[in-house]
Amino acid sequence: MLKSTIELARYGIPWLGPAMAFLGGLALLAEGKGQWPAIAVIFGSVLSAGGIYSLLRSLRKGEKERALLDVRMLQSHKLASLGELTAGIAHEINNPLAIIGREAEWLEHLLSTMPPAEGVPRKELLESVREVGVQVNRCREITQNLLSFARKMEPIFQKVDVNRLVEDMVKLVETETQGKGIEIVRDYQQPMEPIMTDPPGLRQVMLNLLNNARQAIEGRGQITIRTRALEDGRVQIAVEDTGCGIPREHLPRIFDPFFTTKAHGKGTGLGLSICHGIVDRLGGRIWVRSEPGLGSTFVVELPATPKRAS
Amino acid sequence: MDLVRILVVDDEEDFLETLVNRLNRRGMSAQGALSGREALKMMEEKEFDVVVLDVRMPGMDGLEVLREVKNRWPFVEVILLTGHGSVESGIEGMRLGAFDYVMKPADLEVLIEKIQQARERKILRES
Amino acid sequence: MEGEMPKVLLVDDEERFRVTTARLLGVRGFQVGTAGSGVEALEELERNPYDVVVLDVKMPGVSGIEALAEIKRRQPQVEVLILTGHASVDAAVEIMRLGGCEYLLKPCSMDELVEKIERALERKAMKEGSEEKP
Incomplete structure (x- = not known):
C-alpha cells in the first residue's frame, strides 16, 4: 500500500509542476494581464513539489545504502525518524497543495463568470482547470495515506x-x-x-x-x-x-x-x-x-x- | 457508568436492524447508519464511543470511513466487520487504527466483549 | 439579523492561500477578514466582531493551539474551525480538549469549507437561541 503510494507520489508529483505552469499561463490569458504574483505562486509550487519529490527519492536511496551498515540497535531510532520524516513531508506537501487547489477553484470561478470572448476556448479551459482539482484530490489521498502510516500510535495497555x-x-x-x-x-x-x-x-x-x-x-x-x-x-x-x-x-x-x-x-x-x-x-x-x-x-x-x- | 454509545454502520438493512436491536436489548445505546456518509453525519451531531463498521459497502467503503473517523474523532474506537476475511484489508484496517477486525457472522457475546474492550480503551485514552 | 452577511475571520500564515480563499468566500456570500498569525487574529477580534474563525494550526506546534485557547477564553461565543495540513493525533486530541471545535484537513475544497462554516454558524445560532431564553 505504502509503496504504491510512494510510486504514485513519484509519478504524480513531477508532472504536477509542469501542469501548474501550463495552467498558470492559462490563468494569465484568462485574466488578460500579466501577473507576477501568480507566476511566483506557480513557480513556488513547482519548486516545492520538485524538492519534496527529490527528498523522497534520496530518502529511499539513502535507506538502501545505509542498510548495509545497519546495526540492530539503530532500528527503532531509524523507524521513529522515518515516521517523523514521512509526516513532515506529507505536511509540507499539503500546504502548497492547498494553495494549488484554491487557485484552481478561483480560476474556475473567473472563467465561469467572464463574458464569452472571441477566440477563448472557455469550455476547454474549464475542463482543464477542473482536472487540476481532481489531481489535487489524488495527491491529497496520497499525503493522507502517508500521514496515517507515520501516525504514532500511543499504546494503550x-x-x-x-x-x-x-x-x-x-x-x-x-x-x-x-x-x-x-x-x-x-x-x-x-x-x-x-x-x-x-x-x-x-x-x-x-x-x-x-x-x-x-x-x-x-x-x-x-x-x-x-x-x-x-x-x-x-x-x-x-x-x-x-x-x-x-x-x-x-x-x-x-x-x-x-x-x-x-x-x-x-x-x-x-x-x-x-x-x-x-x-x-x-x-x-x-x-x-x-x-x-x-x-x-x-x-x-x-x-x-x-x-x-x- | 454511562451506557456505551455505539454506531453500527452496514448497508444491509436487516442485519443492521437486528444488530442494533440486540445491542439495545443488552443495555447499550446503539444506533444504525446505512452508509458511511450517513454515519459521518450522525457523528457530527452526536458523540459515540464505538463504531461497528462493515468493510464492504457501496459508495464510501469501510476503510475510507475508518480513515475519516480516525482523522476527525481520534478517540472513537472502530471495530471492522467483514463478510469474507481478507488479510490484506485486515492489515490495512489495523494500520489505519481500527481496534479489531471481526469476521461475520460475529457471535453476539464476542462482539459485545470486543465493544466493551474498545470502550475501555477510549476511556483510558481520554483520561 | 437576516440578510446580514456572516463574518468569517481567516487565519493562515500562507498569504496566497489567505487571499484566494478570502476571495472565494466573498463570492459565496461571506464577509471575510484575514490575519496572518495568531497574534494578528486576536488583535483583529478585538477590533471587529466575527461569527466564525477559521484557524490554521501548524504542526503540533504551540502557536496555533495557544491562539485557539486564547480565542476560546476571550470570546467564547465565537465558533472556531480548525484547518490544518497535519493530521497529528496529538494535535487533534489537544484541539478536542480545548472545546470540541470542528477539524478540517488541508487541502480541502471550498464546498467542504463552506459546509463546515455553515454548520458552525448553525451551532452558534443554536447556542445564542438557548441563552436568550430566561
Whole structure:
C-alpha cells in the first residue's frame, strides 16, 4: 500500500509542476494581464513539489545504502525518524497543495463568470482547470495515506488473552489458506495468564507475521503458531513456516523499512518494520531464525506488564 | 457508568436492524447508519464511543470511513466487520487504527466483549 | 439579523492561500477578514466582531493551539474551525480538549469549507437561541 503510494507520489508529483505552469499561463490569458504574483505562486509550487519529490527519492536511496551498515540497535531510532520524516513531508506537501487547489477553484470561478470572448476556448479551459482539482484530490489521498502510516500510535495497555487474540487472527488468515495446500497447526499453551498489552498493536503484528508466512510458502506447506508463557510471566508467540526461508545475507536487514524480497508490487517492505516498531513500543522484542529452503520462525516476546506502567 | 454509545454502520438493512436491536436489548445505546456518509453525519451531531463498521459497502467503503473517523474523532474506537476475511484489508484496517477486525457472522457475546474492550480503551485514552 | 452577511475571520500564515480563499468566500456570500498569525487574529477580534474563525494550526506546534485557547477564553461565543495540513493525533486530541471545535484537513475544497462554516454558524445560532431564553 505504502509503496504504491510512494510510486504514485513519484509519478504524480513531477508532472504536477509542469501542469501548474501550463495552467498558470492559462490563468494569465484568462485574466488578460500579466501577473507576477501568480507566476511566483506557480513557480513556488513547482519548486516545492520538485524538492519534496527529490527528498523522497534520496530518502529511499539513502535507506538502501545505509542498510548495509545497519546495526540492530539503530532500528527503532531509524523507524521513529522515518515516521517523523514521512509526516513532515506529507505536511509540507499539503500546504502548497492547498494553495494549488484554491487557485484552481478561483480560476474556475473567473472563467465561469467572464463574458464569452472571441477566440477563448472557455469550455476547454474549464475542463482543464477542473482536472487540476481532481489531481489535487489524488495527491491529497496520497499525503493522507502517508500521514496515517507515520501516525504514532500511543499504546494503550489493556488486559489481553493472548491465545484468543492470536486465534482470531489465525482464523482470518486461515480463510485464505484453505484449500491451497497450506496446513495451519496450533500449539497454544493452555491455560495462559492474561498479559497487559495493546490489543490492536498486537493484532497488527500477528496479521503481518501470518501473512508473511503464508506468502513465503509456495505450493504445499505448514504454518505453526506457538504460544508459550515463560516463568517470569513473559509471553512468546512464534510463527513458523515451511516456506522459502531468508538468505543469510538478508537477515540483518529484514526489519529495515522498504526492504523487501517479495516480487515488485507484492510487498510494501514495511510490514516487518512496522511490526518491529510496535513490539518495541509494547516493551517487547522480535527476532527471526531462518534456514534457506526450510523456512523461517518469527518470535515475538512480550512482557506480562509494560515496564513503564506500574 | 454511562451506557456505551455505539454506531453500527452496514448497508444491509436487516442485519443492521437486528444488530442494533440486540445491542439495545443488552443495555447499550446503539444506533444504525446505512452508509458511511450517513454515519459521518450522525457523528457530527452526536458523540459515540464505538463504531461497528462493515468493510464492504457501496459508495464510501469501510476503510475510507475508518480513515475519516480516525482523522476527525481520534478517540472513537472502530471495530471492522467483514463478510469474507481478507488479510490484506485486515492489515490495512489495523494500520489505519481500527481496534479489531471481526469476521461475520460475529457471535453476539464476542462482539459485545470486543465493544466493551474498545470502550475501555477510549476511556483510558481520554483520561 | 437576516440578510446580514456572516463574518468569517481567516487565519493562515500562507498569504496566497489567505487571499484566494478570502476571495472565494466573498463570492459565496461571506464577509471575510484575514490575519496572518495568531497574534494578528486576536488583535483583529478585538477590533471587529466575527461569527466564525477559521484557524490554521501548524504542526503540533504551540502557536496555533495557544491562539485557539486564547480565542476560546476571550470570546467564547465565537465558533472556531480548525484547518490544518497535519493530521497529528496529538494535535487533534489537544484541539478536542480545548472545546470540541470542528477539524478540517488541508487541502480541502471550498464546498467542504463552506459546509463546515455553515454548520458552525448553525451551532452558534443554536447556542445564542438557548441563552436568550430566561
